Amino acid sequence: MIDVYGAWSSNPMKVRLGLEELGLPYRWHDLDLGKREQRTPEHLARHPRGKVPVLMADGVRVFESNAALVWLGERTGRLWPTDSAGRGEALSWMFTEAAAFQEAAGTFFWARAVAPRFGRPPTPDAELAVATKKLRPLLDVLTQRLEDGPYLLGDFSLVDCAYGAWFPVIDLTDHPALAAWLERMRSRPSWAACAVERTYGLA
Ligand SMILES: N[C@@H](CCC(=O)N[C@@H](CS)C(=O)NCC(=O)O)C(=O)O
Numbered sequence: 001m002i003d004v005y006g007a008w009s010s011n012p013m014k015v016r017l018g019l020e021e022l023g024l025p026y027r028w029h030d031l032d033l034g035k036r037e038q039r040t041p042e043h044l045a046r047h048p049r050g051k052v053p054v055l056m057a058d059g060v061r062v063f064e065s066n067a068a069l070v071w072l073g074e075r076t077g078r079l080w081p082t083d084s085a086g087r088g089e090a091l092s093w094m095f096t097e098a099a100a101f102q103e104a105a106g107t108f109f110w111a112r113a114v115a116p117r118f119g120r121p122p123t124p125d126a127e128l129a130v131a132t133k134k135l136r137p138l139l140d141v142l143t144q145r146l147e148d149g150p151y152l153l154g155d156f157s158l159v160d161c162a163y164g165a166w167f168p169v170i171d172l173t174d175h176p177a178l179a180a181w182l183e184r185m186r187s188r189p190s191w192a193a194c195a196v197e198r199t200y201g202l203a
Helices: 012-020 065-076 082-118 126-150 158-163 176-186 188-195 195-200
Strands: 002-006 026-030 054-057 062-064
Touching: 012 065, 012 082, 012 158, 012 188, 012 195, 026 054, 054 065, 062 065, 065 082, 065 158, 082 126, 082 158, 126 176, 158 176, 188 195
Parallel strands: 002 026
Antiparallel strands: 002 054, 054 062
């Protein structure tokens, strides 16, 4: 059995989408981030930085959302390339998400989902402008990925879960191919099972 320690937000959502796509049974443990449940000694024993998500399975602990997705892909051999070139490509996009995309997209997640939920002040326009500038080239390269097929690696994969969880808060007016990809993501049963927009408080 797989246990996931998560919350309502984007990084845990990636893992939830992945588990739904793989059809694996799992137990979801919701931590209340507002009550700092992620910083209890019990959770710090699971995640050294006191964050979510953490995946636990058969005595194995995996923290960092993309590490959890890669681990699931390698363990199941599904929705994840098994050839060397394919794995290289998939890992590259997973690391790009963690190293660059997550930070810029996180500003929009904060502005459009976290701040309204907790009655926090609106994000200053200047901060949104900086995030927009950082995000645009990443949206451009993701658009190029879609030239080879309907999903980021051509066929659907766990890489789509890593990126997809952010897109409900991203303005795609200038990126119609990504808007169409998001609609494909929304039409998948995993998206409905996770009630992504409702979970984020956007619908
Ligand atoms: N790079 C990490 C980011 C984890 C992260 O920042 N998670 C947020 C929720 S989306 C969190 O735990 N926030 C609470 C906190 O930082 O105290 C990942 O991909 O898992």
